[in-house]
Amino acid sequence: MKTIWILAVDSFLENIWNRVFILVAIFGGLLIYASLLFGVLAVEEELRVLMDSGLALIEMVTLIAGIYFSATMFLKEIETKTIYLVLSRPLSRLEYLLGRVLGLILSLLLIMVLMSFIHLILLFVHHWSWRSSYLLSLAGIFLKALMLVAAAVFFSLFSTSSIAAIVFSGSLWVLGNFTQEIRFLTQKESGLPALLSRLLLFLFPHFEILNWQGGANDTRVLMGASYAAVYFLIFIALSWLVLRAKEF
Amino acid sequence: MPPVISFREATKVYSSSHLGRTTKKIGLIDFSLEVEKGEAFGLLGLNGSGKTTTFKLALGLLALNSGTVKVFDLPPSTRAFYSRVGYVPELPYFHSFLTVESCLKFYGRLSGLSNLEIKTNLERVLWETGLVTHKEKRISELSKGLSQRVALAQATIHNPDLLILDEPMSGLDPLAIRDLREYLSRLLEEGKTIFISSHSIFEIEKLCHRVGVLKEGRLIRVLKRKDWSDSRGGLEERFTEIVQNDRLTEALLKTSPK
Amino acid sequence: MRYFLTLFLSLFLINGFFSSLGTTESLPDFSSSKHPVEILTLLNLGLRRLAADIAMVRLLIYYGSSEAMADDLNPPQGVTLYPGILPRAQEILSLDPSFSYVRFYAAGALAFNLGRPDEAIELLREGLILDPDNSKYKAYIAAIAFSQKGDERQAVEALSPYLNSPKTPSMIKNVAAFIYLRLKKWPQAAELYQELLRSKDAGYRKEAKKMLEKIKKYHYLKGN
Numbered sequence: 139m140k141t142i143w144i145l146a147v148d149s150f151l152e153n154i155w156n157r158v159f160i161l162v163a164i165f166g167g168l169l170i171y172a173s174l175l176f177g178v179l180a181v182e183e184e185l186r187v188l189m190d191s192g193l194a195l196i197e198m199v200t201l202i203a204g205i206y207f208s209a210t211m212f213l214k215e216i217e218t219k220t221i222y223l224v225l226s227r228p229l230s231r232l233e234y235l236l237g238r239v240l241g242l243i244l245s246l247l248l249i250m251v252l253m254s255f256i257h258l259i260l261l262f263v264h265h266w267s268w269r270s271s272y273l274l275s276l277a278g279i280f281l282k283a284l285m286l287v288a289a290a291v292f293f294s295l296f297s298t299s300s301i302a303a304i305v306f307s308g309s310l311w312v313l314g315n316f317t318q319e320i321r322f323l324t325q326k327e328s329g330l331p332a333l334l335s336r337l338l339l340f341l342f343p344h345f346e347i348l349n350w351q352g353g354a355n356d357t358r359v360l361m362g363a364s365y366a367a368v369y370f371l372i373f374i375a376l377s378w379l380v381l382r383a384k385e386f
Numbered sequence: 387m388p389p390v391i392s393f394r395e396a397t398k399v400y401s402s403s404h405l406g407r408t409t410k411k412i413g414l415i416d417f418s419l420e421v422e423k424g425e426a427f428g429l430l431g432l433n434g435s436g437k438t439t440t441f442k443l444a445l446g447l448l449a450l451n452s453g454t455v456k457v458f459d460l461p462p463s464t465r466a467f468y469s470r471v472g473y474v475p476e477l478p479y480f481h482s483f484l485t486v487e488s489c490l491k492f493y494g495r496l497s498g499l500s501n502l503e504i505k506t507n508l509e510r511v512l513w514e515t516g517l518v519t520h521k522e523k524r525i526s527e528l529s530k531g532l533s534q535r536v537a538l539a540q541a542t543i544h545n546p547d548l549l550i551l552d553e554p555m556s557g558l559d560p561l562a563i564r565d566l567r568e569y570l571s572r573l574l575e576e577g578k579t580i581f582i583s584s585h586s587i588f589e590i591e592k593l594c595h596r597v598g599v600l601k602e603g604r605l606i607r608v609l610k611r612k613d614w615s616d617s618r619g620g621l622e623e624r625f626t627e628i629v630q631n632d633r634l635t636e637a638l639l640k641t642s643p644k
Numbered sequence: 645m646r647y648f649l650t651l652f653l654s655l656f657l658i659n660g661f662f663s664s665l666g667t668t669e670s671l672p673d674f675s676s677s678k679h680p681v682e683i684l685t686l687l688n689l690g691l692r693r694l695a696a697d698i699a700m701v702r703l704l705i706y707y708g709s710s711e712a713m714a715d716d717l718n719p720p721q722g723v724t725l726y727p728g729i730l731p732r733a734q735e736i737l738s739l740d741p742s743f744s745y746v747r748f749y750a751a752g753a754l755a756f757n758l759g760r761p762d763e764a765i766e767l768l769r770e771g772l773i774l775d776p777d778n779s780k781y782k783a784y785i786a787a788i789a790f791s792q793k794g795d796e797r798q799a800v801e802a803l804s805p806y807l808n809s810p811k812t813p814s815m816i817k818n819v820a821a822f823i824y825l826r827l828k829k830w831p832q833a834a835e836l837y838q839e840l841l842r843s844k845d846a847g848y849r850k851e852a853k854k855m856l857e858k859i860k861k862y863h864y865l866k867g868n
Contacts, residue, residue: 144495180701229496361662
């Protein structure tokens with residue numbers, strides 16, 4: 139456990155040093171621009187639009203950062219030979235995997251916290267009153283990020299190409315947002331198209347059940363969180379199986 | 387006492403698949419070698435001869451296709467094994483934002499050292515590698531020579547019994563090479579075992595007790611110190627001679643009628 | 645390999661199991677949208693609410709544009725002003741059925757400003773299908789029906805419980821205040837104009853200020 143934490147802190151610090159602040163600065167700039175623009179255009183629904191656009195930007199930045207960091211992290215370590223320095227120490231490959239992934243998750247959490255902070259300032263400036271559903275929305279985004287991080291880590295270890303890993307995880311992100319439409323097809327169609335649609339439902343993740351922006355009851359939150367956790371653990375276990383047998 | 391490193395008929399073949407086509411490349415073939423405790427063993431060979439493959443096999447970073455490799459009589463994958471080994475890969479990278487001290491502390495912690503052990507060992511390695519005055523500097527501010535010292539310091543922070551050094555002198559200026567050699571000699575005096583590769587035959591010649599010559603994944607000769615100390619041209623002449631003779635033999639075998 | 649397959653199978657089953665948690669109702673319909681690529685991109689990224697928001701901004705811009713004068717309440721015969729309001733509102737509501745502001749805004753504009761109560765009622769009925777217990781939809785439908793009959797007093801009475809709500813579009817409040825003026829209910833009109841002074845729409849704030857001054861002057865003239 140101690141080793142996992144040491145590795146996590148190392149990854150976290152590296153991410154902060156290299157990437158986090160640039161991303162947050164870009165987010166802050168975009169958000170301020172969007173708030174000024176929407177403030178004029180959305181008139182009476184300014185707060186809703188500011189809330190939605192802010193959360194959408196937080197989601198986009200977190201998920202893109204999550205996919206990018208995960209897809210490049212291990213391959214960068216192999217390329218720079220850092221992995222040799224770490225794996226030639228008394229630690230297991232599982233500890234290495236968990237440590238690096240934990241560091242990445244902590245970095246994403248920090249990105250989310252900083253972006254939410256900027257977002258909340260803007261909301262309060264526009265006389266928004268605090269609602270705990272805001273935290274629920276962030277939790278949904280974070281869980282989606284966990285799922286994509288685990289998938290991207292697996293793809294990066296499996297494919298040995300960061301571009302391929304980014305493409306696979308990006309596709310999973312896009313297709314995971316289409317399951318509602320696919321489910322609709324399974325009910326409207328019959329025969330082979332319905333069967334194929336049903337098959338796709340088993341293949342793709344269901345990010346829709348983590349969209350808690352419009353509010354969600356306890357059962358939905360609990361089920362969504364369990365789904366994300368199981369999905370994450372399965373992909374981490376798959377990544378471990380690949381890493382365990384991997385040569386460097 | 388069992389040897390520190392023991393390879394028995396070790397063979398490593400790299401295979402890569404592209405568009406359904408598998409290409410195979412020999413990394414090491416029928417490699418047998420034993421390195422004793424307190425010994426400095428050097429690997430010499432042209433580029434792609436299998437030096438790094440040998441080290442990675444000894445470290446458990448690669449898996450053998452056939453044969454065995456044992457280090458401290460253990461398969462190279464256990465925690466007990468890794469806590470006794472220090473490794474310097476060729477041109478390693480360290481996080482540029484870290485200071486020398488924080489970088490070494492990180493590797494110390496990763497090696498399972500306690501805070502007290504880190505404190506004591508850090509002072510020792512900083513002193514021995516000549517990094518004391520640079521400990522507050524960031525890695526990004528270091529010259530290539532100083533970075534290489536950091537690489538050596540991280541490999542020795544946990545006071546390992548075996549050091550595996552892949553081209554540790556690469557890119558160093560003559561003074562840095564001398565300092566490194568002196569440091570390694572001190573480690574040998576302490577009873578450590580060193581398994582090293584270098585393109586600098588002159589340094590290998592001064593440091594090592596025995597040298598293995600690798601060519602295309604095969605260990606074609608093992609030389610003892612007296613084999614080159616007796617020769618006027620030293621190890622360089624012996625190495626050139628061995629590699630050229632091998633080439634000649636190969637050419638003759640190819641052209642001779644069946 | 646065995647573990648690998650087991651884990652993949654688990655992933656497959658978990659996806660299948662949790663797919664039942666999703667909903668099948670209200671698929672987004674943007675077949676007649678002028679910006680299908682934009683909507684599709686946002687849906688691909690899971691940003692359905694933002695897609696609705698952007699479409700709403702487009703609706704506001706459309707209704708505020710000079711395609712026809714916004715305050716022209718008596719268009720020439722045969723000319724349909726802002727024909728795109730209903731399909732645009734329906735598109736937004738298919739993206740986010742809970743976006744009630746759009747439903748009330750578009751229904752109000754269609755019924756009270758553009759003289760197309762049938763389209764307004766269609767929009768509100770769609771809302772009632774999704775949320776049958778929503779009394780606000782019923783009140784709007786009633787208000788439109790009374791207005792069609794020319795009974796402005798009943799129309800504004802039907803709307804009155806919702807007129808002070810911050811969620812009611814300023815446009816509706818403005819229409820109601822105007823009806824109160826016509827009915828000579830000065831205090832109610834003044835109260836609504838006071839409310840409109842806090843509107844985020846500068847146009848309504850300006851109008852409210854002007855009307856409040858007029859009411860004051862009228863009261864003085866009447867000696868109240």
